[in-house]
Amino acid sequence: MVEIGEYMRDVLARYDSLRGQKIANSGAEFWNLVIISAGDEEQRRWFAAQLALKADMGDLPLDVPITCISDPEGSRIGSGGATLNILKILSQKYKEEFFKWKIMIIHSGGHSKRLPSHSCSGKIFSPLPILPTKGGPYQMLDLKLAIYLPFLSTMEPGIFITASDDIEVFSINEIKRKRNSDGVTALAHPSSLKIGTGHGVYVLDCQTSGSPSTTEIRACQEVLQKPTVALMKERGATVRDAKGIEQVYSDSAFWFTSSVSKKLLQFYSEVEPLQNELCVYGDFLTFLGSKEDKYYVSQLQRAKQTRANELKLKLCSFLDQVPLDILLLNRSKFYHLGTMQEYLNGLTNDENLRTELNLHSRVRCRLLSAEDGDTVDRIEGVILNSAIHASSIVHRNTVVEYSLIKGKVIMHPQTILSSVVVDRTLDIPGGFLYHTVPIREEGDERYVTVVFGVKDDIKSEMKGDCQNGKGKLSLWSGKLFPAAKTMEESFLLTIKLVKIFDLGEKMDVNLADYRFYSMEDLVRLKDCDAILSYRKHVTQLSSSAE
Numbered sequence: 366m367v368e369i370g371e372y373m374r375d376v377l378a379r380y381d382s383l384r385g386q387k388i389a390n391s392g393a394e395f396w397n398l399v400i401i402s403a404g405d406e407e408q409r410r411w412f413a414a415q416l417a418l419k420a421d422m423g424d425l426p427l428d429v430p431i432t433c434i435s436d437p438e439g440s441r442i443g444s445g446g447a448t449l450n451i452l453k454i455l456s457q458k459y460k461e462e463f464f465k466w467k468i469m470i471i472h473s474g475g476h477s478k479r480l481p482s483h484s485c486s487g488k489i490f491s492p493l494p495i496l497p498t499k500g501g502p503y504q505m506l507d508l509k510l511a512i513y514l515p516f517l518s519t520m521e522p523g524i525f526i527t528a529s530d531d532i533e534v535f536s537i538n539e540i541k542r543k544r545n546s547d548g549v550t551a552l553a554h555p556s557s558l559k560i561g562t563g564h565g566v567y568v569l570d571c572q573t574s575g576s577p578s579t580t581e582i583r584a585c586q587e588v589l590q591k592p593t594v595a596l597m598k599e600r601g602a603t604v605r606d607a608k609g610i611e612q613v614y615s616d617s618a619f620w621f622t623s624s625v626s627k628k629l630l631q632f633y634s635e636v637e638p639l640q641n642e643l644c645v646y647g648d649f650l651t652f653l654g655s656k657e658d659k660y661y662v663s664q665l666q667r668a669k670q671t672r673a674n675e676l677k678l679k680l681c682s683f684l685d686q687v688p689l690d691i692l693l694l695n696r697s698k699f700y701h702l703g704t705m706q707e708y709l710n711g712l713t714n715d716e717n718l719r720t721e722l723n724l725h726s727r728v729r730c731r732l733l734s735a736e737d738g739d740t741v742d743r744i745e746g747v748i749l750n751s752a753i754h755a756s757s758i759v760h761r762n763t764v765v766e767y768s769l770i771k772g773k774v775i776m777h778p779q780t781i782l783s784s785v786v787v788d789r790t791l792d793i794p795g796g797f798l799y800h801t802v803p804i805r806e807e808g809d810e811r812y813v814t815v816v817f818g819v820k821d822d823i824k825s826e827m828k829g830d831c832q833n834g835k836g837k838l839s840l841w842s843g844k845l846f847p848a849a850k851t852m853e854e855s856f857l858l859t860i861k862l863v864k865i866f867d868l869g870e871k872m873d874v875n876l877a878d879y880r881f882y883s884m885e886d887l888v889r890l891k892d893c894d895a896i897l898s899y900r901k902h903v904t905q906l907s908s909s910a911e
Contacts, residue, residue: 369696370721372536373512377495377723380511384500385423394517396525397466398455399431399510401489402447404474408487409435411893412473415490418897422904424500424507436474437638444472445643448526449633452626464623465522471509472645473529476888478824478841479704480530481817482766482783482800484884485891488703489529492766494712494728494747501904502729502750505529508722513618519692521546523622526645532711533617534721535697537580548688549653550582551619554699555612558594558603564699565590565616565646567691568602568654580696585689587654588616590647590661600660614691616646617699625687632683641673643680652681653689705798705819709779712747713762729907733771746776752907760795767903779819784899786852794863796820801852802887803895810892811848812855813882816863823884844886847879852899 379393388395401416403409412433419425434451436442442450451470455463473489483491488505495503509527512534516525519540533552553567568586589602597603603611643649651661662681665674700718702708711718718724730748732755744753746763753759753770762778769786776782777795785801793799801814817823817840826837847862849855858879864870882890 367536369534369536373534373721374723377511381498383426387428388426396469398468400451400470401433402472402474403433403435406435409433422501440640441642442639443642444645445648446639448645452630469525471527471529481884484888492749494724494749496725496728520620521622523620525620527618530703532700535694540580547622547624549621550690552617553614553691553693554697556615561613561615566602567614568600581693582690585654585691586656587659588650590651628683641676652684731907750907785856788853801855803892804890805892806890812852813846813848814855814859815846816859842883842885844881844883847881
């Protein structure tokens, strides 16, 4: 059986050959339809604009519909509610026809608060250092379109569900289904018990691990959602590998057949509009399995009967008899890139991921000539879709994306530069993420560069309000970042503030001269046209020879 890296390179090459081409002319099997979910109508329009840019640059297959669907207005409905809403819209638009299709849904709502450089664009459009043979740089969307291609021949017409900030790598051989394939099929990865505490974990019919050389399908008794180690053992989720080490099979993507789509549509017709959130993993999957006394269901039944719990138990009644099969990917790994540290570590330090996806250190990177004739290359790290001064000194544990570095910079460990412009020699403090966002407010265009420590918990809230002393504050909602007239001025101003407040340098900035914004403000006020224009410009510049 081939190594994971070799197998994934073949998978990516298959997809790469389809970029900018018509699938119909290639003879390749591909998705009939791809849906990207959005949290609201504004996000949907923004995602659609980014898709249009990718199509214009030849980054996508030409004849595969890729569309965005937003959640309905009103209460937050979660990924489960978003799935139900998408199914309803598809059934209204395509009638019975869509039950014959293989459709991918990528859940992308939310604002990537733990990786704020991707809050405005969306996690699904985050760049990755995969070297294309044609078209623009890979984004997470390209990777999602590529890596699940091997499952299309096994999948029946139905819906394939995946998230927008995780990566699965694997090597598989022929998959043979052992029984009626109607229902739900979930991908499973051998994982340590510690990893299992943060994921969904499958309790299998046969409590032995699969052979590393095989890809097999087993029936599932129940699904535990983020269980304790004790609960995994109590419910029979642990298995031993060939070396006798305890492990579990954890979740990632899954698909369900059209018969399940029809059950979900019937359920939705009886409960819409939703007033509570449903999770496509924590709720949908935990209702499945052959066990009569499913742990999650029994917990719901014993809990106080709130509107939310009643909704979930009703969903359970629709899914209770749906079979759940688990596709054991015994040679596979699961990676999550949803936080600043995960993103940095995954792209720069994790040699396994770098090998398995053939990640490069420089993708669409242009070196700008050094005026002093310095020819020593001291640029390490990942430079992605950027132009950088050739004399710069860049530590290997750094990521530079969509940036123009016109002057010599020194970059220290654990630094992310995203969409920044630097016009002078500069020593950039390490341990931070820097990201510049163009905003438009009342017709006035400004630029704001945010800065967060890569270990910051941006979502954590505390009591208080900088305006009136009431409410809750977080790094996400705090008005901490000043606006400037240009990208260059904005970045320089933020660097000065970091050196003043973090490094104790002398205050030489009159803060009263500036208006301050929160990251939450920037998501709302972002100038989408300016972002796309800049991104197109920097892509063309970084791809051209000097």
